[in-house]
Amino acid sequence: MFNSIRGIITEKTEDMLRVETGGLEWDISVPATDLGALPPPGEEGRVFTWLYHKEDQMRLFGFSGEVRRATFLELLKVEGIGPRGALKIMGGIGQEELERALETEDLARLEAVPGLGKKTAQKMLLALRGKLAFSKTIPAGASPYGDLVEALFEMGYDKRLAADALEKAGAELPRNISGAEQEQELFKRAIVLLSGGG
Numbered sequence: 001m002f003n004s005i006r007g008i009i010t011e012k013t014e015d016m017l018r019v020e021t022g023g024l025e026w027d028i029s030v031p032a033t034d035l036g037a038l039p040p041p042g043e044e045g046r047v048f049t050w051l052y053h054k055e056d057q058m059r060l061f062g063f064s065g066e067v068r069r070a071t072f073l074e075l076l077k078v079e080g081i082g083p084r085g086a087l088k089i090m091g092g093i094g095q096e097e098l099e100r101a102l103e104t105e106d107l108a109r110l111e112a113v114p115g116l117g118k119k120t121a122q123k124m125l126l127a128l129r130g131k132l133a134f135s136k137t138i139p140a141g142a143s144p145y146g147d148l149v150e151a152l153f154e155m156g157y158d159k160r161l162a163a164d165a166l167e168k169a170g171a172e173l174p175r176n177i178s179g180a181e182q183e184q185e186l187f188k189r190a191i192v193l194l195s196g197g198g
Contacts, residue, residue: 071095
């Protein structure tokens with residue numbers, strides 16, 4: 001419904017932000033780690049949003065960027081983590097550190113996040129390992145790999161492994177093909193590598 005809100009930031013507290021736009025002031029729940037990445041009160045800012053809507057309540061959640069919002073939505077898929085819990089987790093650990101903890105299966109680091117117990121940390125490892133490599137993904141448009149990594153991720157492959165397989169396939173690709181044919185061949189070869197055939 002809402003992708004983002006741009007306006008004058010009027011107030012910041014520990015986990016909340018107020019933004020005025022078009023005569024309306026929005027009350028937005030924001031992870032503490034994101035607040036520092038947003039402009040100070042009195043300046044214009046853009047907040048990426050997600051609307052939580054249930055029969056008895058509506059609440060707007062905000063993030064400093066699309067990657068942060070995507071992380072929040074992935075956390076909601078973990079059993080036992082609701083919007084408030086996801087907000088608290090994200091407020092207790094930065095994006096890259098969270099990705100690294102999941103990638104290296106650093107259970108102790110996850111358990112150190114305020115409000116995150118051992119059982120929920122274990123569920124996070126099982127559900128999210130390889131799915132939060134947003135900051136390491138090859139940017140779309142920088143090479144043909146960005147879109148291909150996303151396509152392989154949608155098929156269920158780990159983003160980091162997909163990127164590595166595409167790099168390897170690209171190095172071995174014949175020089176006499178280009179364009180769409182090259183992309184198709186890269187994709188096929190990467191799947192073979194990811195499936196253990198190379």
